[in-house]
Amino acid sequence: MSGGFENFGVRSDLADEVTLECGICWTRYDPAEGDGVAQIAPGTPFSALPEDWHCPNCDAPKAKFMVVES
Numbered sequence: 001m002s003g004g005f006e007n008f009g010v011r012s013d014l015a016d017e018v019t020l021e022c023g024i025c026w027t028r029y030d031p032a033e034g035d036g037v038a039q040i041a042p043g044t045p046f047s048a049l050p051e052d053w054h055c056p057n058c059d060a061p062k063a064k065f066m067v068v069e070s
Contacts, residue, residue: 016045020065025058029065 014020019030029035029049034042037056040049046065054061 014045014047014067016047018046019068020046021068022055022058022060023064023066024060025055027055027057028068 017031019028021028029046031045032042034040034044035049035053035056038053040053046062049062051062055064
């Protein structure tokens with residue numbers, strides 16, 4: 001099993017329902033909720049977020065988000 005920070009980077013093989021967490025401020029992106037700050041509709045998978053999307057809390061880029069292990 002990989003360590004907590006080894007999965008940095010935007011992956012294209014993520015399941016649509018996977019929740020990711022910012023490695024800087026720990027804000028979570030839950031596809032079921034979307035992102036109200038950036039007007040991202042609920043049901044939008046992380047892989048479908050715009051390339052210029054950033055963490056709504058600390059402005060970190062998508063590459064700083066990690067998969068939340070269940």
